[in-house]
Amino acid sequence: MATGAGEMGLLRHWIYDWGGLNAQMMLWINRSVSADWIVLARSFSALGSYWGAPLMGLLLLSWRAVKRSEPAALAPFRFGVGVLLAMLLAWTAKAAFAMPRPSDLYANDMAWMLGAPDSLYAFPSGHAVYTAAVVACLWPLGSWPFRLLLLAFAAAIGWSRVALGAHFPADVVAGFLLGGVCVVATHGWAASLKRATDRWRAAR
Template identity: 35%
Template sequence: MPSPRVSRFFSQVDQVEFALCRSINRSLRYRPVLSLFKVVSRLGDGWLWYVLILSLPLVYPHEGLAVALLMTGTGLACTVTYKLLKRWLVRERPFISFPVIHCGTPPLDRYSFPSGHTLHAVCFTTVLALTLPPLAILVLPFTLAVAASRVVLGLHYPSDVLAGAFIGGVVGLMATAWGAETLMLMTATQTGVAG
């Protein structure tokens, strides 16, 4: 249960963001927009990332397994982080707080802050940008579409998406820095043993 101060803060922010959310959410009236963002959201549930992680060792034989393991670890860290924050902060989703905002697809959980889809997408894209930059460029449009889908579908406020992007970026940076250091130590140890 959030503190009264947190509840008041989110209530005020919700009111500030309501008009923008409603304006963006109105694009759901166009069937192609709804269809596109429902597909993006569904892929952002994890399906695209699972396929990508599993294919990395095949596509990049030298570094693919290490990057796949790094992405798996960061994915787990992101899941724990956003679930704890949602449980602690308890911000209702826009379509719950404002019935004029339409829900374009069923949410995976009840609360809104931060956007877990955006958090994961930005984290994974950050890891790829630091390890396999050409692949990061390919997934960047999908990451941006995932972030946009959260507001378009009435599931998140823009601040949820921004917070998710920030947290995901930080987790991705920290994990890659730690992971790179660990991999260098492992490589140095193996080279020392072989020598």
């Protein structure tokens, strides 16, 4: 049993803690943010919140009606299915891994701390999960300049969560991976749901 616990600790040390770099990067980013920039970080953090999902869904439905293309028609379904699965897995992972937030470990060393986090645990970042899912859904809807803006927006959201002391960089990276993978993996489900909806509308 002790050997197993030691192996798990070693695994976490390199995969999550990055050999100590995870905490060091968090503290460096957090301490390097000025009072002016922390306002920007709070703004980006608010924009990346999954509480904005209903508004994003309405925007995608509106874009579908205006654009009338196959990617635009599929986007609301990809968003609904992908975000639902991603957030369910994120909440499950938070409870399963129970990783503490930076403020629980480094409160005395941090310059900025988020007032009231959305959840008790940090891994993965729910904001990063949601943001990656949005980026994956919007990716087919625009050209490369638009896609570069999406990547910059996602990077700003990730930076904001670390700058505010809400997450370690590893939480954000894991969140990005989870959100993007869930949207890609559920593409077939979303397409099937769209076809079923189209058939139902045609039969009315």
